[in-house]
Amino acid sequence: xxxxxxxxxxxxxxxxxxxxxxxxxxxxxxxxxxxxxxxxxxxxxxxxxxxxxxxxxxxxxxxxxxxxxxxxxxxxxxxxxxxxxxxxxxxxxxxxxxxxx
Amino acid sequence: xxxxxxxxxxxxxxxxxxxxxxxxxxxxxxxxxxxxxxxxxxxxxxxxxxxxxxxxxxxxxxxxxxxxxxxxxxxxxxxxxxxxxxxxxxxxxxxxxxxxxxxxxxxxxxxxxxxxxxxxxxxxxxxxxxxxxxxxxxxxxxxxxxxxxxxxxxxxxxxxxxxxxxxxxxxxxxxxxxxxxxxxxxxxxxxxxxxxxxxxxxxxxxxxxxxxxxxxxxxxxxxxxxxxxxxxxxxxxxxxxxxxxxxxxxxxxxxxxxxxxxxxxxxxxxxxxxxxxxxxxxxxxxxxxxxxxxxxxxxxxxxxxxxxxxxxxxxxxxxxxxxxxxxxxxxxxxxxxxxxxxxxxxxxxxxxxxxxxxxxxxxxxxxxxxxxxxxxxxxxxxxxxxxxxxxxxxxxxxxxxxxxxxxxxxxxxxxxxxxxxxxxxxxxxxxxxxxxxxxxxxxxxxxxxxxxxxxxxxxxxxxxxxxxxxxxxxxxxxxxxxxxxxxxxxxxxxxxxxxxxxxxxxxxxxxxxxxxxxxxxxxxxxxxxxxxxxxxxxxxxxxxxxxxxxxxxxxxxxxxxxxxxxxxxxxxxxxxxxxxxxxxxxxxxxxxxxxxxxxxxxxxxxxxxxxxxxxxxxxxxxxxxxxxxxxxxxxxxxxxxxxxxxxxxxxxxxxxxxxxxxxxxxxxxxxxxxxxxxx
Amino acid sequence: xxxxxxxxxxxxxxxxxxxxxxxxxxxxxxxxxxxxxxxxxxxxxxxxxxxxxxxxxxxxxxxxxxxxxxxxxxxxxxxxxxxxxxxxxxxxxxxxxxxxxxxxxxxxxxxxxxxxxxxxxxxxxxxxxxxxxxxxxxxxxxxxxxxxxxxxxxxxxxxxxxxxxxxxxxxxxxxxx
Numbered sequence: 001x002x003x004x005x006x007x008x009x010x011x012x013x014x015x016x017x018x019x020x021x022x023x024x025x026x027x028x029x030x031x032x033x034x035x036x037x038x039x040x041x042x043x044x045x046x047x048x049x050x051x052x053x054x055x056x057x058x059x060x061x062x063x064x065x066x067x068x069x070x071x072x073x074x075x076x077x078x079x080x081x082x083x084x085x086x087x088x089x090x091x092x093x094x095x096x097x098x099x100x101x
Numbered sequence: 102x103x104x105x106x107x108x109x110x111x112x113x114x115x116x117x118x119x120x121x122x123x124x125x126x127x128x129x130x131x132x133x134x135x136x137x138x139x140x141x142x143x144x145x146x147x148x149x150x151x152x153x154x155x156x157x158x159x160x161x162x163x164x165x166x167x168x169x170x171x172x173x174x175x176x177x178x179x180x181x182x183x184x185x186x187x188x189x190x191x192x193x194x195x196x197x198x199x200x201x202x203x204x205x206x207x208x209x210x211x212x213x214x215x216x217x218x219x220x221x222x223x224x225x226x227x228x229x230x231x232x233x234x235x236x237x238x239x240x241x242x243x244x245x246x247x248x249x250x251x252x253x254x255x256x257x258x259x260x261x262x263x264x265x266x267x268x269x270x271x272x273x274x275x276x277x278x279x280x281x282x283x284x285x286x287x288x289x290x291x292x293x294x295x296x297x298x299x300x301x302x303x304x305x306x307x308x309x310x311x312x313x314x315x316x317x318x319x320x321x322x323x324x325x326x327x328x329x330x331x332x333x334x335x336x337x338x339x340x341x342x343x344x345x346x347x348x349x350x351x352x353x354x355x356x357x358x359x360x361x362x363x364x365x366x367x368x369x370x371x372x373x374x375x376x377x378x379x380x381x382x383x384x385x386x387x388x389x390x391x392x393x394x395x396x397x398x399x400x401x402x403x404x405x406x407x408x409x410x411x412x413x414x415x416x417x418x419x420x421x422x423x424x425x426x427x428x429x430x431x432x433x434x435x436x437x438x439x440x441x442x443x444x445x446x447x448x449x450x451x452x453x454x455x456x457x458x459x460x461x462x463x464x465x466x467x468x469x470x471x472x473x474x475x476x477x478x479x480x481x482x483x484x485x486x487x488x489x490x491x492x493x494x495x496x497x498x499x500x501x502x503x504x505x506x507x508x509x510x511x512x513x514x515x516x517x518x519x520x521x522x523x524x525x526x527x528x529x530x531x532x533x534x535x536x537x538x539x540x541x542x543x544x545x546x547x548x549x550x551x552x553x554x555x556x557x558x559x560x561x562x563x564x565x566x567x568x569x570x571x572x573x574x575x576x577x578x579x580x581x582x583x584x585x586x587x588x589x590x591x592x593x594x595x596x597x598x599x600x601x602x603x604x605x606x607x608x609x610x611x612x613x614x615x616x617x618x619x620x621x622x623x624x625x626x627x628x629x630x631x632x633x634x635x636x637x638x639x640x641x642x643x644x645x646x647x648x649x650x651x652x653x654x655x656x657x658x659x660x661x662x663x664x665x666x667x668x669x670x671x672x673x674x675x676x677x678x679x680x681x682x683x684x685x686x687x688x689x690x691x692x693x694x695x696x697x698x699x700x701x702x703x704x705x706x707x708x709x710x711x712x713x714x715x716x717x718x719x720x721x722x723x724x725x726x727x728x729x730x731x732x733x734x735x736x737x738x739x740x741x742x743x744x745x746x747x748x749x750x751x752x753x754x755x756x757x758x759x760x761x762x763x764x765x766x767x768x769x770x771x772x773x774x775x776x777x778x779x780x
Numbered sequence: 781x782x783x784x785x786x787x788x789x790x791x792x793x794x795x796x797x798x799x800x801x802x803x804x805x806x807x808x809x810x811x812x813x814x815x816x817x818x819x820x821x822x823x824x825x826x827x828x829x830x831x832x833x834x835x836x837x838x839x840x841x842x843x844x845x846x847x848x849x850x851x852x853x854x855x856x857x858x859x860x861x862x863x864x865x866x867x868x869x870x871x872x873x874x875x876x877x878x879x880x881x882x883x884x885x886x887x888x889x890x891x892x893x894x895x896x897x898x899x900x901x902x903x904x905x906x907x908x909x910x911x912x913x914x915x916x917x918x919x920x921x922x923x924x925x926x927x928x929x930x931x932x933x934x935x936x937x938x939x940x941x942x943x944x945x946x947x948x949x950x951x952x953x954x955x956x957x
Contacts, residue, residue, distance in 0.1 A: 002784070002785065002828055002829075003899070004899050005894050005895070005897070005899065006788070006792070007829060008890075009891065009894055010792050010795060010796065010825065012887060012890035012891060012894060013796050013799075013887065014795060014796065014799055015886075015890070016883040016884070016886050016887040016890070017796070017799045017800060017802075017803055017883070018799075019879075019882070019883050019886060020803055020879050020880060020882075020883040021802070021803040023878070023879035023882060023883070024876045024878075024879035024880075025803070027808060029808065029850065029854060030803075030808065030811065032850070033802060033803075033811065033812070033815055033850075034803065036815070036842075036846070037799060037802075037818075040818075040822055040842075043822075043834075043838070044822060044826070044829075047825075047826050047829040047831040048829050050829070050831060050911075051829050051830050051831070051910055052905060052908040052909075052910045052911075053908060053909075053911075054909045054910065054911045054915065054920070055909055056924070056928060057921060057924045057928075058929075059831075060831050060833065060834055060917065060920075060921055061921065061924050061925065061928075061932075063826075063831065063834045064834060064837055064921065065929075065932060065933075065936055067834070067837055067838060067841050067842060068841065068936055068940065069936070069939070070842070070846065071841050071845050071846050071849075072939065072940055072943035072944075073943070074846045074849060074850065075849060075943055075944075075947045076943050076946055076947045076950070078849065078850065078853045078947070078951075079946070079947040079948075079950035079951040080950060082853075082950070082951050083950055083951075
């Protein structure tokens, strides 16, 4: 059996990669991909812990839910990105700074 | 109410007599223009009647003396009071009598003058102060009235103040009088320090403090008080200085000729009869204070003044100036008489002089008045006071002519006049005195004889030029327009002429000892030499008649060529021995230079200092302003700027960039974790 | 080292490497395709966690739904969008550096926590009943969905509907913001 910590380490690594993508990418879609990575890392964590929970099966359940939510989120996010592009003529997050002081 | 019982309390009568003329001064200046003659005349007449009453009560009776507490300084009490003795009542009658006559005269003389209400007021003030002067019993009170008399003289000389010469003359009179007042005040101070009282009777009366004071070992002792003995002499000189200024003696005589700028009636009252006699009066009042040295100086000054004034009067052309110098000369006689100890002769001469000098002035005033009238009526401009332009008025103005004639005779001292009695007695006493002295003192009486002859010359010159001969200005036909002055003026002249005769003073026309007046003041210390009593008058009068005859020949018959006006002696005499020029050079010029210097000093140094301080203050204020603006405001502004910087710094955190917000959040979270892990 | 572990490590490496490649690569299309790989590898990892249904769901929903959605959205958008997607920044800018730093720090923290945890001492781990290989996880998931997690399930369906409507509305033509 694979020890739990391994799963967790992988998930941590994936999460940080996703975090990096969110923080530094100049493209909104790449930011979105980063977010996806983070969600996937979370799901992996869920699943890893869910292996120890047969009674309530919470881990796997919520992993499922998370996946679904992530999908919905992506759909809405893409729609938003479309609108942002219409307004700002760019999908660079650094260009959408009209809320600055 | 015994004090108010007039028949008992003579001091009150005297006080009333003095105060009555004051009413003119108090009420008249505000009255309508041209008014006030009646009030003035009535008050002075009442004053005269009261003085006359007092005279008959007090003459040769016991003197009256009443005092009140006046003021207290520290522990010292000062009194004010009235002293009535022979001298007082004589002076009161003299002053008020002559004032009444002058009042009547001025009514007509000053008739059309628009400022006449002021004239009556000032005249009232003068009469009040003069009467107050003679009745005062303490030196302080005399001093006050002395000053007041000087002041009213100033007001009256400068009556027509719009004329520059008049205001200048008034100033000159007042200033020179002030110099004398300085002396008088110093004398008062010395007397007070020595005797601690200012009361006349206490100091100068019979057995008074001054006769009780002795000089021993170079110290002047009186009771417990002592001073170095020089102070007695100094006090004498100080008082004499006051008399010198007031009575126009050398060297303070220059104001009297200039004082002729005032109206003629004023000149007759003040500068002939009464005020100038105040100096002589003072000396007479405080006679015991003078020690032999002061008396000798007095003699010389009096003699010199008399001689000098007579020489100056010889060449003057203004009718009033001749009379002014004549006054100075006669005052010199009086002062000299006091100096040699001829106390009663001096007072006698003062009295007779008052009458005939007043008459001389009023007659001259009469002539001036009529000539002025003529000049205005015919629009004939000429100086109506210049005797060279007058002449031939004998037939036209008989009152003035006979009045002036009698007065001139009295002045010269011709027999059967009052002047004969007084003047010759002075000269007799002078010879007797000189007989007791030796050396240079023996020429003194001869100097006085010479002066008397000069007096004869100049006064008859005046008479002949004005009334005889022919006028150069007014031709024969126009002369008939001149008539004698109005009756009010003329009968005053008449009354005064009566007083110039011997009858009033003595029933014996030759001897002065028979005079009641002379007998009122016996203070004889001089050894009599009886031969002088008939010899001297003989010499004097024969000399006078000769001189009169000569002057008649010169001026009426024109029998002598004039040596010319470029003659040195003539010029010296004409310019008054150049005294005015000397004084101007000595005192006025240096004073003007001093005042110019102090003005410049004030301007450059004082003002400069003030201006520099102002500039300094301005500079300091600039520095403070800089300090305030730069440092204080800078501090406040810096605080503002600092908050601005901090704000702007933190503002930069709001970039609006999503990823930066996220990064910041994560940084904070991480730091939490790390810190919590470490700590 | 038995087979299981080798395969596990292979797939783990695949996940990480492909993820790294996704974020490092500049070309967007290629990164999306690499994303594919990541998702598939993740699914394999799920299998090792005995979550076979989840793995399937992952493949179907994520790889077959989300990714395709992204690809389509990306490809069917305007030319300008495509052109503007050409990034010019290099990887060594300051922001990148800060991002790397933060990520690494985060990673460090997580590693520290994970490594220092002794999972066998945790109470719930000791009381837990692990899933066996032979269990029918689909069955279990099915039952749990309808009994225990019914509410989240319903809400999720509503949520999906909301997302659907919302996305459709947001992306409509003529949408003037």
